[in-house]
Amino acid sequence: MELYNEIKELCQGAxxxxxxxxxxxxxxxxxxxxxxAEAISLGSDEIIKANDIDLKNxxxxxxxxxxxxxxxxxxARVKSLSDAILHVxxxxxxxxxxxxxxxxxxxxxxxxxxxxxxVAMIYEARPNVTPDAAALCLKSGxxxxxxxxxEAINTNxxxxxxxxxxxxxxxxxxxxxxxIENTTRESASILMEMRGYVDVLIPRGGKGLIQNVVNNAxxxxxxxxxxxxxxxxxxxxxxxxxxxxAVNAKCSRPSVCNAIETVLxxxxxxxxxxxxxxxxxxxxxxxxxxxxDTCTILPQIDLATEVDFDTxxxxxxxxxxxxxxxxxxxxxxxKYSTGHSESIITENHRNADYFxxxxxxxxxxxxxxxxxxxxxxxxxxxxxxxxTQKLHARGPMGLSALTTQKYIIKGDGHIR
Amino acid sequence: MELYNEIKELCQGAxxxxxxxxxxxxxxxxxxxxxxAEAISLGSDEIIKANDIDLKNxxxxxxxxxxxxxxxxxxARVKSLSDAILHVxxxxxxxxxxxxxxxxxxxxxxxxxxxxxxVAMIYEARPNVTPDAAALCLKSGxxxxxxxxxEAINTNxxxxxxxxxxxxxxxxxxxxxxxIENTTRESASILMEMRGYVDVLIPRGGKGLIQNVVNNAxxxxxxxxxxxxxxxxxxxxxxxxxxxxAVNAKCSRPSVCNAIETVLxxxxxxxxxxxxxxxxxxxxxxxxxxxxDTCTILPQIDLATEVDFDTxxxxxxxxxxxxxxxxxxxxxxxKYSTGHSESIITENHRNADYFxxxxxxxxxxxxxxxxxxxxxxxxxxxxxxxxTQKLHARGPMGLSALTTQKYIIKGDGHIR
Numbered sequence: 001m002e003l004y005n006e007i008k009e010l011c012q013g014a015x016x017x018x019x020x021x022x023x024x025x026x027x028x029x030x031x032x033x034x035x036x037a038e039a040i041s042l043g044s045d046e047i048i049k050a051n052d053i054d055l056k057n058x059x060x061x062x063x064x065x066x067x068x069x070x071x072x073x074x075x076a077r078v079k080s081l082s083d084a085i086l087h088v089x090x091x092x093x094x095x096x097x098x099x100x101x102x103x104x105x106x107x108x109x110x111x112x113x114x115x116x117x118x119v120a121m122i123y124e125a126r127p128n129v130t131p132d133a134a135a136l137c138l139k140s141g142x143x144x145x146x147x148x149x150x151e152a153i154n155t156n157x158x159x160x161x162x163x164x165x166x167x168x169x170x171x172x173x174x175x176x177x178x179x180i181e182n183t184t185r186e187s188a189s190i191l192m193e194m195r196g197y198v199d200v201l202i203p204r205g206g207k208g209l210i211q212n213v214v215n216n217a218x219x220x221x222x223x224x225x226x227x228x229x230x231x232x233x234x235x236x237x238x239x240x241x242x243x244x245x246a247v248n249a250k251c252s253r254p255s256v257c258n259a260i261e262t263v264l265x266x267x268x269x270x271x272x273x274x275x276x277x278x279x280x281x282x283x284x285x286x287x288x289x290x291x292x293d294t295c296t297i298l299p300q301i302d303l304a305t306e307v308d309f310d311t312x313x314x315x316x317x318x319x320x321x322x323x324x325x326x327x328x329x330x331x332x333x334x335k336y337s338t339g340h341s342e343s344i345i346t347e348n349h350r351n352a353d354y355f356x357x358x359x360x361x362x363x364x365x366x367x368x369x370x371x372x373x374x375x376x377x378x379x380x381x382x383x384x385x386x387x388t389q390k391l392h393a394r395g396p397m398g399l400s401a402l403t404t405q406k407y408i409i410k411g412d413g414h415i416r
Numbered sequence: 417m418e419l420y421n422e423i424k425e426l427c428q429g430a431x432x433x434x435x436x437x438x439x440x441x442x443x444x445x446x447x448x449x450x451x452x453a454e455a456i457s458l459g460s461d462e463i464i465k466a467n468d469i470d471l472k473n474x475x476x477x478x479x480x481x482x483x484x485x486x487x488x489x490x491x492a493r494v495k496s497l498s499d500a501i502l503h504v505x506x507x508x509x510x511x512x513x514x515x516x517x518x519x520x521x522x523x524x525x526x527x528x529x530x531x532x533x534x535v536a537m538i539y540e541a542r543p544n545v546t547p548d549a550a551a552l553c554l555k556s557g558x559x560x561x562x563x564x565x566x567e568a569i570n571t572n573x574x575x576x577x578x579x580x581x582x583x584x585x586x587x588x589x590x591x592x593x594x595x596i597e598n599t600t601r602e603s604a605s606i607l608m609e610m611r612g613y614v615d616v617l618i619p620r621g622g623k624g625l626i627q628n629v630v631n632n633a634x635x636x637x638x639x640x641x642x643x644x645x646x647x648x649x650x651x652x653x654x655x656x657x658x659x660x661x662a663v664n665a666k667c668s669r670p671s672v673c674n675a676i677e678t679v680l681x682x683x684x685x686x687x688x689x690x691x692x693x694x695x696x697x698x699x700x701x702x703x704x705x706x707x708x709d710t711c712t713i714l715p716q717i718d719l720a721t722e723v724d725f726d727t728x729x730x731x732x733x734x735x736x737x738x739x740x741x742x743x744x745x746x747x748x749x750x751k752y753s754t755g756h757s758e759s760i761i762t763e764n765h766r767n768a769d770y771f772x773x774x775x776x777x778x779x780x781x782x783x784x785x786x787x788x789x790x791x792x793x794x795x796x797x798x799x800x801x802x803x804t805q806k807l808h809a810r811g812p813m814g815l816s817a818l819t820t821q822k823y824i825i826k827g828d829g830h831i832r
Binding site: 019022023101103107109114116117195199200214215218220222238240241244245248249252334352356357358360361362363364365366367368369371372373377378379389390391392394395404405406407408409410411412413414415416 | 435438439517519523525530532533611615616630631634636638654656657660661664665668750768772773774776777778779780781782783784785787788789793794795805806807808810811820821822823824825826827828829830831832
């Protein structure tokens with residue numbers, strides 16, 4: 001109950017802060033962000049010192065090397081955090097006047113873009129989410145409640161301390177950026193219940209976190225990140241292109257959500273494609289798992305199970321399936337996709353059209369790698385996450401995803 | 417378990433139907449709607465016969481007169497159902513091509529507007545929701561799963577039977593429009609769990625229904641309808657206008673969500689306004705409940721409690737409070753509002769600006785009645801509900817609220 005009250009009080013503080021923040025001008029918000037970027041640069045040593053404690057704890061807990069790398073901040077990385085904030089300053093303000101129209105009865109209706117209010121984020125070990133999320137929320141006029149993972153708690157505390165001091169120095173309510181320092185599952189569960197204070201909750205992390213939020217949240221949620229992505233190599237594909245794109249989509253960064261997990265290949269080009277794809281990925285030691293037909297072509301690999309096709313490996317593993325045609329490929333993707341990104345390699349326009357029009361995912365590619373599903377690559381300037389849901393925002397979310405609208409209606413005693 | 421499987425199968429059928437529906441052209445969808453409108457006209461007698469059974473059951477159960485009136489269909493009302501569908505036909509198609517842009521690397525990105533997929537609706541006794549929702553969903557390329565209230569079940573069954581036959585006659589999958597015939601709480605609860613099949617659930621009904629959905633749904637939800645709306649009469653208000661707008665906002669139709677529940681009035685005009693507002697509402701027998709200051713001005717009324725200010729009466733009852741200034745009015749509204757519609761009557765531009773910029777509701781009025789918060793009045797053409805949430809859609813929801821977007825990206829072997 002004590003923790004509940006503590007978090008409720010913190011969220012109330014953020015709500016109150018959001019009222020004053022919503023009235024700050026574009027230049028006031030930008031000035032505050034510049035001050036925050038400077039303060040983070042100046043505080044580099046303290047941030048790195050706090051990060052050292054987190055790294056030591058992580059090592060003591062036997063955390064994997066990849067995780068340690070995500071957690072680690074050095075001078076160059078702190079500088080990049082500060083630079084990312086300055087980049088957000090350069091983006092257009094998503095808040096402000098919108099369409100105005102006058103109804104036949106003379107009522108003047110203005111639809112304005114306004115902040116959501118309080119954005120909450122639950123995330124895991126990456127401390128860069130802390131200043132990134134704070135900057136995007138402040139830019140869009142939202143207060144933010146951060147609940148990062150226990151691995152990065154000391155780093156997060158130090159970064160948020162610096163941000164709050166900078167906000168105070170600019171005459172902003174420091175509660176525009178709040179950190180929940182308790183990193184238990186319980187604190188996350190309580191945050192999910194804060195109806196009336198939290199306007200949207202954005203979880204960023206693994207499948208377990210996202211599922212927990214979807215199942216338990218009573219505040220509005222934007223789901224992010226689940227990416228069981230597919231590449232289909234059509235009968236008419238240029239095999240050179242197919243191999244090049246497949247290698248890129250799987251091996252350039254297997255841990256991210258826009259990497260592919262399954263390759264589907266038309267039976268008539270299966271042998272040529274699979275043999276070449278297999279050869280090209282030896283240097284990554286990519287592990288193949290395949291359907292029966294795939295295993296006939298590549299007898300050295302293991303048989304893929306139903307579970308494989310349903311799994312987001314996020315690792316150097318790929319499942320392969322030989323299909324009869326584009327229709328079977330679409331059926332397979334409909335069954336297993338998480339609605340993120342899918343690509344077809346083809347020279348046949350009808351098959352390309354069928355593929356992009358039949359699959360219900362946020363990004364459908366023709367002759368390109370799924371790795372482009374990203375706010376920066378789409379030209380949004382910055383990204384707060386990749387929405388895999390359909391309501392509000394779909395795909396990479398830029399600043400406008402952190403806004404809502406309201407109507408201001410002016411009359412002269414109009415009654416209905 | 418049997419009911420669970422039955423509903424799951426029905427939702428699966430709707431999902432499958434949504435795939436084929438999503439590919440129908442604008443004119444195919446419009447033609448089907450014209451056929452449905454004709455079939456409903458032609459089936460008028462059967463619909464009224466089914467409705468008679470519902471009316472008889474309702475009377476046997478001692479249902480209130482107001483409810484009976486909402487439930488009742490006669491020939492004129494059936495004609496208006498059919499006309500409403502033809503009106504939807506005349507609206508622009510919300511589905512189709514959007515912005516296309518080319519990135520510096522040559523990738524061509526197109527953002528297209530697509531149906532959500534399967535829309536589910538849980539609603540209560542009004543049978544007009546059945547054809548209205550079906551028409552708006554079909555127009556926007558969505559399959560719909562309807563779960564109406566038990567009071568209208570025979571009417572709903574007959575209307576849906578006619579719609580499904582018309583769909584079939586046009587070569588559409590009849591599962592584009594599905595009705596859950598079981599009207600228990602359990603069937604609603606099961607529908608709320610249909611992740612993967614239901615893309616959005618829109619509850620329409622009273623506070624109990626909305627709260628149940630918000631607390632228990634695991635599918636994405638758009639909340640509608642909660643309307644604890646306020647009118648604030650400022651010091652500088654034209655009292656003639658204030659009285660006229662207050663009477664309209666409260667008494668023109670008290671049962672709807674955009675009617676006001678509380679009037680706040682500046683202390684310096686409280687006596688004049690309250691006395692005149694009270695006099696003007698005698699013909700409606702409007703019941704007043706007031707704060708201490710209000711009761712000093714109108715000694716004949718009862719004292720309002722905390723609960724009154726928190727209540728959406730939806731009836732001929734109003735609570736009144738005398739405030740010191742616009743700041744106190746805004747504070748009160750922030751505390752009690754459900755975020756629907758609020759109005760200020762004032763001749764002071766600064767107070768008007770403060771009011772509309774400080775309150776976090778979907779519609780803020782200056783010198784006009786809150787009753788205008790409505791899809792038709794806003795010029796949206798048709799309305800599937802009024803969203804009181806901030807994500808996806810806010811305020812009156814037209815056809816575009818039933819769409820999402822997807823990105824189609826075309827390259828030439830692009831890798832990242």
